[in-house]
Amino acid sequence: MQDNSEIQQDPQIEFVTLIAGGQSFCIEITQIREIRRWTPVTMLPHSPDHVLGVINLRGAVIPIIDLAAKLGFQPITPTERHVIIIVAISDRIVGLLVESVSAILGIRSSMVKETPRSSEDDAVKAIEGIIPQENDMTKIISLRSLLPSSGGIAA
Amino acid sequence: MDSAILDAFFEECEDLLAALAEGLSDMRDGATDAETVNAVFRAVHSIKGAAGAFSMQALVGFAHTFETVLDAVRSGNLETGDALLKVLQRAGDILSDLVEAEQTGTTVDPSHVTPVMAELEGFLGNKPAPEDDFSFDAVTLDFADGAEGNDYITQFKPTTAFYECGHDPLLLIQALADLGDIDVTCETSAIPELAEDFDISSGYLAWRVVVRNQTSDLAIREVFAFVEDLCDLTIELADTNPDIDLSEQQGYATKFTDPNPQSPANECPAPSRPQQAPAERRSSLRVDPERVDRLINAVGELIINQSVISQRIREANLPSSSDLFSDLDDYKLLAREIQEGVMAIRAQPVRPLFQRMLRIAREAAEATGKSVSIVTDGEMTEVDKTVVERLGDPLTHMIRNAIDHGIELPQARLDAGKSGTGTLRLSASQKSGNIVIEITDDGAGLNRPKIREIAIEKNLITATTQLTEQEVDHLLFAPGFSTASEVTNLSGRGVGMDVVKTAIVELGGKIGISSVTGQGTTFTISLPLTMAVMEGMVINVSGQTMVVPITSILETVRPASTDLAKIGIDGNLLRIRGDYVPIIDLGARLGHDQQDTPLTEKVLILIQTEAITQCALAVDDIFDQRQIVVKSMQGNYGEIAGISGATILGDGKIALIIDPESIAGVGPVPLSDSVAPIATQQEMRHAG
Numbered sequence: 001m002q003d004n005s006e007i008q009q010d011p012q013i014e015f016v017t018l019i020a021g022g023q024s025f026c027i028e029i030t031q032i033r034e035i036r037r038w039t040p041v042t043m044l045p046h047s048p049d050h051v052l053g054v055i056n057l058r059g060a061v062i063p064i065i066d067l068a069a070k071l072g073f074q075p076i077t078p079t080e081r082h083v084i085i086i087v088a089i090s091d092r093i094v095g096l097l098v099e100s101v102s103a104i105l106g107i108r109s110s111m112v113k114e115t116p117r118s119s120e121d122d123a124v125k126a127i128e129g130i131i132p133q134e135n136d137m138t139k140i141i142s143l144r145s146l147l148p149s150s151g152g153i154a155a
Numbered sequence: 156m157d158s159a160i161l162d163a164f165f166e167e168c169e170d171l172l173a174a175l176a177e178g179l180s181d182m183r184d185g186a187t188d189a190e191t192v193n194a195v196f197r198a199v200h201s202i203k204g205a206a207g208a209f210s211m212q213a214l215v216g217f218a219h220t221f222e223t224v225l226d227a228v229r230s231g232n233l234e235t236g237d238a239l240l241k242v243l244q245r246a247g248d249i250l251s252d253l254v255e256a257e258q259t260g261t262t263v264d265p266s267h268v269t270p271v272m273a274e275l276e277g278f279l280g281n282k283p284a285p286e287d288d289f290s291f292d293a294v295t296l297d298f299a300d301g302a303e304g305n306d307y308i309t310q311f312k313p314t315t316a317f318y319e320c321g322h323d324p325l326l327l328i329q330a331l332a333d334l335g336d337i338d339v340t341c342e343t344s345a346i347p348e349l350a351e352d353f354d355i356s357s358g359y360l361a362w363r364v365v366v367r368n369q370t371s372d373l374a375i376r377e378v379f380a381f382v383e384d385l386c387d388l389t390i391e392l393a394d395t396n397p398d399i400d401l402s403e404q405q406g407y408a409t410k411f412t413d414p415n416p417q418s419p420a421n422e423c424p425a426p427s428r429p430q431q432a433p434a435e436r437r438s439s440l441r442v443d444p445e446r447v448d449r450l451i452n453a454v455g456e457l458i459i460n461q462s463v464i465s466q467r468i469r470e471a472n473l474p475s476s477s478d479l480f481s482d483l484d485d486y487k488l489l490a491r492e493i494q495e496g497v498m499a500i501r502a503q504p505v506r507p508l509f510q511r512m513l514r515i516a517r518e519a520a521e522a523t524g525k526s527v528s529i530v531t532d533g534e535m536t537e538v539d540k541t542v543v544e545r546l547g548d549p550l551t552h553m554i555r556n557a558i559d560h561g562i563e564l565p566q567a568r569l570d571a572g573k574s575g576t577g578t579l580r581l582s583a584s585q586k587s588g589n590i591v592i593e594i595t596d597d598g599a600g601l602n603r604p605k606i607r608e609i610a611i612e613k614n615l616i617t618a619t620t621q622l623t624e625q626e627v628d629h630l631l632f633a634p635g636f637s638t639a640s641e642v643t644n645l646s647g648r649g650v651g652m653d654v655v656k657t658a659i660v661e662l663g664g665k666i667g668i669s670s671v672t673g674q675g676t677t678f679t680i681s682l683p684l685t686m687a688v689m690e691g692m693v694i695n696v697s698g699q700t701m702v703v704p705i706t707s708i709l710e711t712v713r714p715a716s717t718d719l720a721k722i723g724i725d726g727n728l729l730r731i732r733g734d735y736v737p738i739i740d741l742g743a744r745l746g747h748d749q750q751d752t753p754l755t756e757k758v759l760i761l762i763q764t765e766a767i768t769q770c771a772l773a774v775d776d777i778f779d780q781r782q783i784v785v786k787s788m789q790g791n792y793g794e795i796a797g798i799s800g801a802t803i804l805g806d807g808k809i810a811l812i813i814d815p816e817s818i819a820g821v822g823p824v825p826l827s828d829s830v831a832p833i834a835t836q837q838e839m840r841h842a843g
Binding site: 042043044046047051054055059060061062063092093094 | 452455456699744745746747786788791792795796797798801803807808809810811
């Protein structure tokens with residue numbers, strides 16, 4: 001049993017790491033509902049490029065967003081091998097299309113480093129922190145800043 | 156305190172408050188008969204009684220004063236003038252605030268409560284006293300602060316249920332003892348002589364308690380407030396002088412507070428009228444809404460499943476003589492019957508909603524210093540529970556708007572040759588598969604030049620844009636539009652009519668305006684009867700399966716080349732029965748890839764909705780007409796121009812549902828997309 005105060009000050013957080021646009025990102029695990037294979041979508045009219053369409057998830061209509069395109073990378077051409085991460089942002093459920101999901105990462109919150117603000121493209125704006133790893137690092141995606149709640153994704 | 160009991164209390168309060176509001180509004184309409192006043196009194200009294208049990212002091216204190224005034228009204232000691240009715244209305248509002256505060260664990264600002272309380276007390280203080288001067292008849296004795304008390308004989312025999320609920324007769328007797336001197340006799344004759352007949356869980360005892368020196372039986376009834384249904388209870392005056400007895404019976408009748416018609420006693424010969432109200436109340440069932448929602452979801456899936464099976468069977472190419480087809484039809488009918496039955500569970504009259512609106516209107520009129528009379532119509536129209544719940548905010552906003560912006564100040568009205576009091580009419584009715592709610596004011600009407608000016612200022616239109624009156628009116632619904640030049644306390648809290656429109660559209664409804672300058676404005680909200688299921692035509696547009704709501708379709712046409720005409724560079728018209736209607740290529744409008752299919756190979760769907768004149772949608776194919784389960788897109792995605800929602804088809808794929816109004820370009824014009832729809836409007840005008 002560990003000291004309570006220590007846990008409070010430095011809680012353990014878990015992330016799911018994923019690859020989008022060839023780079024490593026991660027999403028806090030409590031925001032993720034499930035991970036599924038790519039299935040064909042129903043296209044939406046007048047939608048921005050990063051919105052692929054909607055799918056039927058057990059009776060609910062869920063929009064699917066190309067995470068790579070949303071972050072400003074080259075859009076993904078979806079195949080059977082690609083993965084959809086279903087995430088919950090406030091009351092909304094959204095699917096994020098990514099290239100692959102790698103691992104679950106458990107770290108102490110003190111290990112999260114602040115994002116260096118060198119350039120301000122879309123990918124950097126949506127990152128709320130970085131986690132150094134042995135040879136690499138992974139970037140924490142802030143779903144809230146990526147997909148602001150008001151006005152929906154369509155705007 | 157057990158939260159289940161508390162919940163039950165608040166649930167009951169809700170019913171009582173509704174009864175109170177209803178009674179007060181009847182009184183305001185001139186119904187001052189004993190029955191109505193009694194219903195109001197009973198509601199306040201029951202709230203007070205129950206609140207007392209939970210020691211909600213603020214609530215009890217206010218309810219007590221309120222009740223005392225009502226008591227004076229029903230005994231005829233207080234004239235029901237306009238001033239009094241107004242105060243009673245406000246007192247009703249405060250009471251519901253207080254209940255709400257108890258429920259949410261907050262407190263009501265005393266500055267709201269105190270003045271009303273003071274006014275109520277004022278009425279009590281100014282109570283005309285002539286009756287007291289004239290005589291000491293029983294009625295006066297009974298209700299006013301008579302100096303002399305009477306003895307009341309209280310007889311009660313608890314039922315088995317009384318004991319099962321854990322009540323104790325001793326506590327009741329002790330409570331009676333607190334009221335004054337009592338004599339208690341216990342009636343033991345009902346106890347069986349043989350031990351083997353004795354059922355230990357039954358109650359065999361009855362008590363007769365004489366309570367001395369009481370001004371009325373009110374306090375005694377309060378003691379029994381919680382067990383009224385659980386025991387045979389009679390309370391009568393001990394004095395049996397025949398003259399007084401007669402009038403006492405009369406007084407009794409008006410004063411009878413027992414809401415349960417079964418329990419009354421033989422000693423009470425004339426209570427039929429006052430009891431009418433509770434007897435009329437239809438018996439109802441309290442069900443956790445979540446259970447109903449689960450049922451509705453399941454029925455939705457059943458409908459989808461039914462269409463899957465139909466599709467599978469059709470694909471199986473069975474001989475058309477097969478019995479399976481008639482069985483399939485039965486299945487379809489049954490599924491539809493279940494669906495209608497389930498939706499009916501959720502149907503509720505709009506009455507409570509309207510009553511809430513009356514209050515909003517009253518407060519708005521008071522705050523703006525305008526004189527407004529509010530009329531409601533069709534209160535018993537039933538709509539889905541969700542609609543009742545979600546219509547509250549939009550209606551509130553629209554009513555505040557109507558009073559704040561629509562109805563003029565009394566002087567301005569008089570100057571315009573109208574009566575100084577404005578009228579706001581709120582009506583609900585059912586019209587061809589839709590619920591129609593109208594909000595009509597007889598105010599100044601929409602100020603169209605000003606709307607135009609603001610729209611230009613806010614870059615919603617350009618200064619040169621030509622718009623019809625109707626199109627100008629619809630600018631009100633554009634996001635970011637607000638006509639109030641300054642933010643008033645009432646409307647103009649940063650949300651505009653676009654929020655109202657969004658809320659209505661989310662419910663699958665439509666909103667329209669009509670306005671005559673100088674005569675007033677009418678907002679018409681039309682909502683589908685059921686939220687979850689609608690009849691739709693399944694079509695193919697550029698390879699995508701989509702659905703058009705049947706309600707907006709007039710007919711479908713496969714055009715011959717002679718039916719088509721060109722207008723301008725890209726415009727096409729359809730000639731139908733001597734009229735020309737514009738053709739909208741649905742695929743192109745939705746931004747799908749354009750194939751150059753000639754119009755003669757397409758199918759035209761002629762549509763008409765409230766806000767638009769006819770137009771024809773060109774689609775590639777029509778598959779089928781069927782019931783679809785509507786799934787909202789708003790929550791997870793947001794509004795899409797031209798699309799009102801989505802549904803899941805038999806094969807599990809999603810089909811989008813077309814919103815004919817916004818496709819035709821009159822609906823909300825999204826800023827990013829504003830060029831195209833305005834072009835359409837012009838197209839349409841050329842066409843017309």
